[in-house]
Amino acid sequence: MLKDKIVLALDVETMDEVKMLVDKLAPYSGIFKVGLQLFCGFGLEIVRYIQSKNAGFFLDVKLHDIPNTVRKASENIVLNGASFFNVHTTGGLQMMKAARQGADDAADKISAKRPVILGVTMLTSIAQNVFDDEFKINKNVSDFALELAYLAKEAGLDGVVASAVEVERIKRELGADFKVLCPGIRPKYALINDQKRVATPSEALNRGADYIVLGRAVTKADDPTDAMKKIYEEIRENEKCIQH
Numbered sequence: 458m459l460k461d462k463i464v465l466a467l468d469v470e471t472m473d474e475v476k477m478l479v480d481k482l483a484p485y486s487g488i489f490k491v492g493l494q495l496f497c498g499f500g501l502e503i504v505r506y507i508q509s510k511n512a513g514f515f516l517d518v519k520l521h522d523i524p525n526t527v528r529k530a531s532e533n534i535v536l537n538g539a540s541f542f543n544v545h546t547t548g549g550l551q552m553m554k555a556a557r558q559g560a561d562d563a564a565d566k567i568s569a570k571r572p573v574i575l576g577v578t579m580l581t582s583i584a585q586n587v588f589d590d591e592f593k594i595n596k597n598v599s600d601f602a603l604e605l606a607y608l609a610k611e612a613g614l615d616g617v618v619a620s621a622v623e624v625e626r627i628k629r630e631l632g633a634d635f636k637v638l639c640p641g642i643r644p645k646y647a648l649i650n651d652q653k654r655v656a657t658p659s660e661a662l663n664r665g666a667d668y669i670v671l672g673r674a675v676t677k678a679d680d681p682t683d684a685m686k687k688i689y690e691e692i693r694e695n696e697k698c699i700q701h
């Protein structure tokens with residue numbers, strides 16, 4: 458279902474805003490993304506609210522620690538019912554394997570479906586100049602991100618977070634089954650804000666994105682439901698993407 462490909466980023470300040478968005482948009486978004494800002498502010502209260510509306514949640518906490526700690530954190534994320542969570546691929550192969558192990562163990566324990574585990578390759582805030590001037594890594598940042606995607610696959614992660622610009626290359630190199638979740642999605646009519654490499658919802662899906670993240674284009678719209686309906690129309694007008 459299209460709804461299962463739509464992730465709504467709950468990047469808001471208050472629980473009231475969270476509740477308003479989840480109430481209005483649960484029919485259109487199968488997964489609500491809870492990031493560090495909200496999770497540090499309200500913790501499991503948000504998660505429980507999303508679950509009460511029968512929607513999935515993506516715990517976007519980007520784990521990065523020693524393997525044992527990541528394994529234990531992954532277990533708890535699964536026990537709390539996440540549909541998705543993510544880890545930094547730069548934590549290394551053993552750390553990513555530990556995330557997968559923790560998730561498998563916890564899912565077995567409660568006879569639940571294991572969440573989708575995604576790797577964050579390179580933050581979009583890390584541009585080439587950070588490689589050159591700060592990290593002193595003598596590599597092209599995009600090529601390095603692809604190497605990290607290979608490592609994520611080897612570790613047993615389900616896919617990566619990447620710009621819609623990179624989806625086709627990732628699918629070509631890592632296989633169609635390796636999932637790609639794309640942020641930086643903007644309908645034609647919406648403001649680009651601080652995003653750089655954007656694509657429309659149907660462009661991203663047509664290129665092979667398994668999931669698209671919608672944020673301010675919906676959450677900051679005068680009428681979020683109306684904005685979401687327009688996005689659905691745009692996607693449906695481009696039939697090809699529904700077949701993914």
Ligand code: C5P
Pocket residue numbers: 466468492580581618640641642650652670671672673674
């Ligand atoms: O409002 P906007 O659509 O730009 O929100 C995009 C969401 O995707 C935010 O939650 C942002 O943190 C997240 N994200 C991103 N770029 C990445 C990884 C995550 O924009 N590379």
